[in-house]
Amino acid sequence: MISGKVKIRIDINPSCREPEVIIRTSENTSFIDNLIITIERYAEGEYSPVAAYKKGTLVLLDQWEIWRIYTESRKVMIRAESGEYESRQPLRDLEEMLDQDCFVRISRFEIVNLRRVSAFDFSQSGTIRVIFEDGSETWVARRYVQAIQQTLKKTEAKKEGERNV
Amino acid sequence: MYKKAILLGLLGYIAGCIIGLCFALSSEGFGLTSSLPQILLGGIPGAIAMGSVVIYDVEEWSILRATVTHFLVAMGAILFGCFVLGWFKPWSTSFWIMLAIEFAAYLLIWLIMYRCFRAKVRKLNELLKENREKENSRPD
Numbered sequence: 044m045i046s047g048k049v050k051i052r053i054d055i056n057p058s059c060r061e062p063e064v065i066i067r068t069s070e071n072t073s074f075i076d077n078l079i080i081t082i083e084r085y086a087e088g089e090y091s092p093v094a095a096y097k098k099g100t101l102v103l104l105d106q107w108e109i110w111r112i113y114t115e116s117r118k119v120m121i122r123a124e125s126g127e128y129e130s131r132q133p134l135r136d137l138e139e140m141l142d143q144d145c146f147v148r149i150s151r152f153e154i155v156n157l158r159r160v161s162a163f164d165f166s167q168s169g170t171i172r173v174i175f176e177d178g179s180e181t182w183v184a185r186r187y188v189q190a191i192q193q194t195l196k197k198t199e200a201k202k203e204g205e206r207n208v
Numbered sequence: 209m210y211k212k213a214i215l216l217g218l219l220g221y222i223a224g225c226i227i228g229l230c231f232a233l234s235s236e237g238f239g240l241t242s243s244l245p246q247i248l249l250g251g252i253p254g255a256i257a258m259g260s261v262v263i264y265d266v267e268e269w270s271i272l273r274a275t276v277t278h279f280l281v282a283m284g285a286i287l288f289g290c291f292v293l294g295w296f297k298p299w300s301t302s303f304w305i306m307l308a309i310e311f312a313a314y315l316l317i318w319l320i321m322y323r324c325f326r327a328k329v330r331k332l333n334e335l336l337k338e339n340r341e342k343e344n345s346r347p348d
Contacts, residue, residue, distance in 0.1 A: 071344065076343055076344075150267050151267060152267075157336070157339075160336065162333055162336065163329045163332045163333050163336070164329070165325060165326050165329040165330075166270065167272075168270040168271070168272040168273065169270040169271025169272050169273075169318075169321065169322055169325060170270040170271075171325065171329055182268065184267035184268075185267075185271075185325060186265070186267070188325065188328050188329075188332070189328075191332060192328065192331060192332060192335065195332065195335035195336060195339060196335060198339055199335060199338055199339050199342065203342065
C-alpha cells in the first residue's frame with residue numbers, strides 16, 4: 044500500500060508554459076487521490092493548512108490528513124493520520140476554513156472528513172454511527188443527517204462535472 | 209433547547225387547560241369558579257408532555273432511549289391527570305385503554321423514526337459508495 048512517502052523531482056524546462064504535475068504510481072489509492080486534491084486546492088488558492096499543537100509545538104496539518112475534529116472536555120481536538128493534536132481555534136472557526144466538500148458537521152461537538160469515512164451504521168437502538176477507515180467510530184446527531192446527505196450529493200455532482208469536462 | 213422546551217411547554221399548558229375544560233364540562237355540576245382549579249391544573253400534564261418533546265433533541269441519545277424516556281414522562285403526566293385531577297378513575301377500563309393508546313402511539317413513533325432514519329443511513333452509504341466510485345474512475 045502506498046502511503047506517506049513521495050519522491051519529488053523538479054524538471055526545469057523554459058519551454059513549459061505552466062507548471063505540470065505528473066504522478067507516477069503503481070496503483071491508484073486514496074493517498075494518491077488526496078495528493079491530487081491537495082495539489083488542486085493549492086493551485087486554486089483554496090488550500091489552507093490547519094494549525095494544531097502537540098505538546099505545545101505548532102504543527103500545520105494538511106486538511107486531507109485530518110480524520111475528525113471534536114470537542115472533548117472543552118478542548119478542541121484534531122485526530123489526524125499522524126496522531127492526536129489540540130487546536131486553539133473554536134470548532135465553528137475551523138468549520139469555516141475547512142474544505143466544504145470533504146468536511147461535514149455531524150454533531151454539536153464534531154466535524155468529520157468524509158474522505159476518511161468508510162461507512163455509516165444504524166444500530167438496533169437507533170444510533171447513527173460513522174465508521175472510519177481504521178475501524179474507529181463516532182456517533183452522528185440525527186438533525187445533521189440531512190446536511191451530510193446534501194454535502195455528499197454536492198460532492199458527487201461536482202465530481203460528475205469534473206469527469207465530463 | 210431550553211427556549212424550545214418553554215415554548216412547547218406553554219403550548220402544552222394551553223392544550224392541557226382545554227382538555228381540563230372538556231373534562232370539567234363533561235362532569236356533573238360544572239361551574240366555572242368551582243372547576244377553574246381543575247382546568248388550570250390540567251395545563252400541568254400538558255406542559256410536561258409537550259415541553260419534554262425536546263428529549264428527542266438530545267444529540268447523544270438513540271431513538272429508543274428518547275422514545276422510552278418521553279413515554280415515561282408522558283405516562284407520568286397521564287397519571288397526574290388521573291390521580292390528582294380525576295380525569296380517569298385509576299385502574300379502571302378507561303385508564304388501561306388510555307395507557308394502551310399511549311403505548312401504541314409511542315411504538316408507532318419509534319417505528320416511524322426508526323424506519324425513516326434507517327432509510328436515510330442507507331442513502332448516505334449509497335452516496336458515499338458512489339462518491340468513491342467516481343473518485344476511483346477519475347480521468348488520468
